[in-house]
Amino acid sequence: MTGDHQNNTDQESVRTSPDMEAQKYAASIVLPDADVVFRNIKNAKRFAIDIGGSLTKIAYYSTVSHRKVLYNPEKDGTCSSMDGGNYQYESSETERLHFVKFETKYIENCLDFIGDHLVSSKDSVVGKSIKATGGGAYKYAELIQQKLGLLVEKEDEIGCLIKGCNFLLRNITDEQFAYHRHSEPEYHFITVEHNIFPYLLVNIGSGVSIMKVESDDKYERIGGTSMGGGTFWGLGSLLTEARGFDELLQLASEGDHRNVDLLVKDIYGGDYSALGLTGEIIASSFGKAMHNSHTKADGSKDFSEADIARSLLFTVSNDIGQLASLYALLHGLKKVYFGGYFLRNHPLSMHTISFAVNYWSRGDVQALFLRHEGYLGAIGAFLRGAEECDPEKYSWGENYAGSSGLQSPLPRPQGAGWPGGTTIDQLEIDRCDQQLTFFPLLANPEEYIPDAVDLTKDKEARDYWLSCFEGSLSSFVNRAISSQPNTDDSVERANKFRDKYIQRLHNLKNHPFAYGSLTVRSLLDMREHCLNEFDFPDPYLQQKKLENENALKLLNDHLNYLDELEHDKRQEVLVRGVLAGNVFDWGAKEVVKLMEDGLGFKEAADKLQARPWLHDDLDAWIARLQGPTHQCAAVFIDNSGCDVVLGIIPFARELLIRGTRVVLCANSKPALNDVTAEELTMLMKQVAAVCPIINKNLETGVLSIRESGQASPCLDLSRLPRSLVEDLRNWNCDLVVVEGMGRAVHTNLAVKLTCDSLKLAVIKNRWLAQRLGGDMFSVMCKYEAGNDIEVISSPVAPECGS
């Protein structure tokens, strides 16, 4: 089995492996360890396959078991049975989609491999069938049936492509991008859109199909051309010695098309100004080959095979780009997605197509590409009839630990007989427990980008954060090991975690675009994914518990103290309390030492910058509180311990006293020492025992605890649970409080809401603090009144079809 060609390309040039020659003759291969490719194949419950002329993509669905701490609600939310520091775990299943891409010529080996590993569970494959699409679905149906014993159900190719495309556009962060060859960065990612329709999908396989997509169910093939990847490859095979598509691309990247193409200046001696054609524009592809003798006076050729290959690439790409932009203009579409094996995200091809689309549409149409374009058909085929993927019920997220990135092949498996020179391209997508959607109070949902800084565009910041994450890695490894003291393999797994994450970080240095826009959030998420991958589901579990218990002890006194303060002073102390609590952050390298030495709540408060703070809207916030009572506040909380107990809870309690409904939104899954919704639920029982106001409001439901849908120290307001969103809408949510560096500085700092918002955080990173014009422990207290916010785009409405 071999990987994806796209991984052999690197900007201008295509890297040719010295093993490529050998590979061509490797008809029979030994497949590598199932832990590396075809991961979890033994648990596979449903299959789909997309067999193209060149590449085959297999999709399968499996569940991944992870340990999860077992809570015992009967015991006041304490973790059940702690033996010598070890928690009792239950098994937690993550639903995961796996996609693997390989050259179609290895299909038989791959089917054998799957068949062998499925033996034990073949009967458990749902419906005992496999969905198949792509041209090869017809050709290989019998082989599949024979090898896997599964019934082949053929699915319409175009329908699958579109279903897959819709799935990726809705679920995968930064799935789509524009490619600007001569800008830095070259990749311009576009955030998940609230409404993905309408768009044009141009699939460039051997031939080209052009589809107009208006909704999940409404699409049409409106055009196409027989001049596609097959033409490039076919003519290239006839005209050059290149063997196969990749060698041809390699040739193309080395050639100079001007030797074989007739340029405008070759005809007119310069520009053809009257028509606005510059001299460098190609007037006639292959025009210089028109006459039979193609040799110079000295016997050398006028042009090389590389020149021919490049001209061929330009001819095909330009034409497709023009056709696509004309169809887009004709149908009033602004977005055109290009995919298919011809393109496979090859920079030169993407550049030519982007140039052509921009040129012929005069900038009115945007050429877009998909990070996972190769998987559209496989995803679509898989989703056909897969209820466990019902997009009405679930959202999905890319698993950064299990997916190879754009232009970033996974390292070749060692000693596994993997065919020489090939690399692995795979994609893993985890199911969220619920459907996620946009927060309804975003002022401008269509342009919502959570992240404050795009590290892809900011080299200085990128260099800092990559080295920062690498620098703090060893303490995370240690934390992971110490969280499972009595487990035999924890050191081995922790080292694997370290190796994987280091590999990711190093790759991102060279390919910052590998997983979409590089951000502090994506680096944080990736670390969590890698930790999970090696079965460290919650390294801070014990720490969180300890800090919660310690903070709880202080709560009663603190509430009494607050209740004695006059109104305005109390509001200030409440905000200061949230900020002081926010100092306790195990994700902040520079405060970890303080916390390890035993930081107290009052000491933390003393660390805070003196007023005026770096951003200081405290007076405006207090003034606002003299106005009408908010109906409902959504509070996105951060850390365990002092942060939640002594900061957030008193703050929330004050809102409740004022008559505001309060929804505490906590992470769905663990991340650092952030409190999870499950933990918070347990914790609040203990708080309720201390505070009658909390107790009463919990009982009446005026105070509620909800999952935020996040598994990250950051907050993506485009991916909140639909049930939460609906409740907030019903309760007329008119105040949003976001707390913490991850949620209110790394993300969402500049994001405008249509309701009142308060963003509170302490900057616990010296570099970032200085960059923002402050110093360690600078305070971010940003209040914005909703009625001052200009709503740019139309209010959020459910998109059609979902």
Next chain:
Amino acid sequence: MTGDHQNNTDQESVRTSPDMEAQKYAASIVLPDADVVFRNIKNAKRFAIDIGGSLTKIAYYSTVSHRKVLYNPEKDGTCSSMDGGNYQYESSETERLHFVKFETKYIENCLDFIGDHLVSSKDSVVGKSIKATGGGAYKYAELIQQKLGLLVEKEDEIGCLIKGCNFLLRNITDEQFAYHRHSEPEYHFITVEHNIFPYLLVNIGSGVSIMKVESDDKYERIGGTSMGGGTFWGLGSLLTEARGFDELLQLASEGDHRNVDLLVKDIYGGDYSALGLTGEIIASSFGKAMHNSHTKADGSKDFSEADIARSLLFTVSNDIGQLASLYALLHGLKKVYFGGYFLRNHPLSMHTISFAVNYWSRGDVQALFLRHEGYLGAIGAFLRGAEECDPEKYSWGENYAGSSGLQSPLPRPQGAGWPGGTTIDQLEIDRCDQQLTFFPLLANPEEYIPDAVDLTKDKEARDYWLSCFEGSLSSFVNRAISSQPNTDDSVERANKFRDKYIQRLHNLKNHPFAYGSLTVRSLLDMREHCLNEFDFPDPYLQQKKLENENALKLLNDHLNYLDELEHDKRQEVLVRGVLAGNVFDWGAKEVVKLMEDGLGFKEAADKLQARPWLHDDLDAWIARLQGPTHQCAAVFIDNSGCDVVLGIIPFARELLIRGTRVVLCANSKPALNDVTAEELTMLMKQVAAVCPIINKNLETGVLSIRESGQASPCLDLSRLPRSLVEDLRNWNCDLVVVEGMGRAVHTNLAVKLTCDSLKLAVIKNRWLAQRLGGDMFSVMCKYEAGNDIEVISSPVAPECGS
């Protein structure tokens, strides 16, 4: 110098000359007799040249001297000084545009030839300059200047193409056609349109330019592609042994693209019904060449060079067709004209492009081609600043004697060193003395077709008329000789006339589409053109004079007789008089014998079919005359002698008496024994001497004699002199009388007018009479009231830009 490649093509196959091989090395050639190509070069007064990468087109303007009978108005319109049966002639100059096409590689020879023949008149070349366009205008500017001593003035290529296209569409009958490969006939000509705009012009040279043309001055290059003729030729040169474009086309016509292209059925095993793609559709051009080994088990190749050439042709044509139809749809255009050297009216290419346009536009856009597409640039360049061609002043007409037809090369000049295998393509266009335009009372001008029968579509009629014209040719030859009894070379010239016309007739048997829709009118016109070509400007001159004189003798008695009849009877006798006069037709083979034996007016009346006539609206006409007086009648008259003197003049006199203004419209130039406007003017002076009513109305201008703009026995109501049209409009013309087989049966019989119309003719051709359901001397008397006519399209308005 060599001819046009288009002439090497013949439907499915391209004929390859055995001399083609030799031709390639014939860098130096001897040019043929200047009488055959570059005719009249010595009189050339203005030049233009369009130098393409492949073909060069030279345009020049000259005057052709013809004899014209000298009338002496002082002597009552008799021809001056008749000596022994010979008339005195004056020299009449016809303004003519010549276009010659040859391969660019022979440009030096051609320039030398022109230079040599121009010697005597070089100084007379207007402005001592030559307009030049095409890519080669830049490359060869110096050579032209050196060889011809003329200053090269470069003209914008696209502007010239469009100017040339507009000129052809406005002036040349049946210039445009749709091509339907699988229908009979394949060529569907479209008549000259009243408003030619807007349209899309797709010029397929080495590259492709797509222009939107909205008026003479408003056009824009809206698209293009580098994949054009150069790509076909260039890739063809690299992939096959074919030398040059024509050999490549020849190869393409022999190949089977299915051997090299991947069809839908090759992928899906059949149709891809869900997308509406049939199995035979090309999914991927050259898709079967994708893998390196292209040989079968037995060592033979999977596909041949011919297969490759055909696939290449399809790839390029399909793509251009799709692009063009998308641009047309995008800009709301229905008509797309294709031209340029790639196409050169090659049937297979036209078919592919037509198919693609129809397929991709779903029938909403029509692919059209031009008979003279090769000359667009040369015509346009020529017209730049050529006042003698001012389209505001003059119209033009194709000279069928001097132009080679579509797919109809002129025979190779003998013994003139013409390079082997090449043929001549040339076009000659004669200037009309005035600007011609549409008759304003056509009910449906946009769909006006003069001709009753399209012989291209009607094989039986075509066979009959071609043999009929051939059969009567000898009597025309004799008539021509006897019209110039004292001229030494009249026999030689008459034989040349015969040879040329016979050659044309024979060519039309095989290529009935050569000059547009074949009609009786075009056969008649072609005979006149050929007669003129060999200096027989008016073979019936003496006959017409004699018959006029004889008829005049009877006029007075006839008028007296008429005046004594009661109203209705008189109307009937007047109509019968026109019909009896119409029997006298030297163009009608079967009555020539009667006339030669001395046919009298009363005898002619006796020949007429008894009533009810074949078409008999006489009663309706007489009834109409009891209604309101017509304001103005346009009477399109036919023959000299009894026809005009005893038929038309009494009929017109009756209208005058009723109070109707009468405009007698007679031919501008001689054709058969039809009376010309000049002759009629003379004749009317004699008539005025006989009849005081005529005399008075001539003096007051209530009766006027006008040129009809015609030089044919037929009548093209889309080409009437603008001054006549304007006067008829001003005078509120409300009656049109059309007389004669040529004007009222072969043409215009079915044409609806918005005013009253009376069509009168006697069918003097037995075959035609029987076809119409009658017999010899059947009578056509068709009256239609204008207010019964449904006006289908909008009334005629001057088109923009003209």
